[in-house]
Amino acid sequence: MNDVLLRTIDAIKNKNKKIHKNQDADKFLLTDFSTLEFYSGELCVLSSKRGMGKTAFALSLLKQLAVDKKQPVGFVTPGCYSDEYFGQRLTAMCSGVDAIKVCTGIINASEFTKIEEAAKILNKAPIEYFNEPNCSYFDAEEAIRNMVQKQHARLIIVEGFDYFQELVDAQKGDYRDTLELLLWSSNCLATELAVPIILVIDLPETDTDNLSEPGLYDFKKYMIIPTIASKVIFIYRDRLDRSKGNSKPAKLIIAKNEYGAVNEAFIKFDNRICLFFEERN
Numbered sequence: 001m002n003d004v005l006l007r008t009i010d011a012i013k014n015k016n017k018k019i020h021k022n023q024d025a026d027k028f029l030l031t032d033f034s035t036l037e038f039y040s041g042e043l044c045v046l047s048s049k050r051g052m053g054k055t056a057f058a059l060s061l062l063k064q065l066a067v068d069k070k071q072p073v074g075f076v077t078p079g080c081y082s083d084e085y086f087g088q089r090l091t092a093m094c095s096g097v098d099a100i101k102v103c104t105g106i107i108n109a110s111e112f113t114k115i116e117e118a119a120k121i122l123n124k125a126p127i128e129y130f131n132e133p134n135c136s137y138f139d140a141e142e143a144i145r146n147m148v149q150k151q152h153a154r155l156i157i158v159e160g161f162d163y164f165q166e167l168v169d170a171q172k173g174d175y176r177d178t179l180e181l182l183l184w185s186s187n188c189l190a191t192e193l194a195v196p197i198i199l200v201i202d203l204p205e206t207d208t209d210n211l212s213e214p215g216l217y218d219f220k221k222y223m224i225i226p227t228i229a230s231k232v233i234f235i236y237r238d239r240l241d242r243s244k245g246n247s248k249p250a251k252l253i254i255a256k257n258e259y260g261a262v263n264e265a266f267i268k269f270d271n272r273i274c275l276f277f278e279e280r281n
Contacts, residue, residue, distance in 0.1 A: 079133025080160035
């Protein structure tokens with residue numbers, strides 16, 4: 001027990017040092033979500049059960065920081081979707097035109113004008129983008145280094161962490177070891193570059209109710225994920241909500257936070273343009 005207490009005290013001291021080190025304004029990023037900020041060098045995991053909108057939340061953060069606040073942000077993905085789809089999602093968010101209309105091209109003249117204006121805004125936004133299908137983690141790492149060192153990105157979002165070549169090709173018995181290696185590599189990279197890195201990761205599939213709120217226990221045999229991460233963020237919403245209107249209730253859950261308190265916030269999801277936001281009084 002004495003060893004446990006000693007390690008606990010050391011961990012508290014280290015966290016305290018990190019918090020004081022990150023007090024300067026250039027050491028953290030504020031978002032438009034009142035309970036969410038990112039600190040220099042922290043590894044974050046953004047997760048949810050399938051269909052809850054973790055990609056939409058990641059893109060909502062990208063819009064907030066890069067488009068609205070003009071903060072350089074890097075977006076990395078191993079080919080989870082096409083470049084066109086990425087552009088369509090952001091265009092819908094920035095133009096206010098229905099995402100389905102943007103994707104299908106069934107739009108009227110006024111909507112097309114809004115899309116053109118959104119494209120001009122996005123073109124000027126400091127967004128760095130890397131998309132290479134089934135690339136290796138270490139190819140992505142090189143891209144991330146360039147984004148931070150050359151383009152001065154202040155936040156990196158890695159969409160589809162599960163689809164890096166090393167994890168896709170890992171044999172069943174080697175998967176957890178490979179996962180742990182890539183997580184520690186990401187942790188070290190965030191520390192070295194002194195930027196927050198967000199890994200967007202699916203929660204493991206289960207046979208239980210997929211509609212309940214998520215928690216750290218849902219990682220099950222991959223508990224190494226929340227163990228290594230500095231911060232774990234969950235997105236939850238009722239996908240069966242049939243109420244009128246486009247703005248639906250959702251919840252932002254910070255289940256682990258080495259730089260502050262764990263907490264929850266009630267937010268909104270605009271299902272017409274696939275945008276998460278928080279209403280302020």
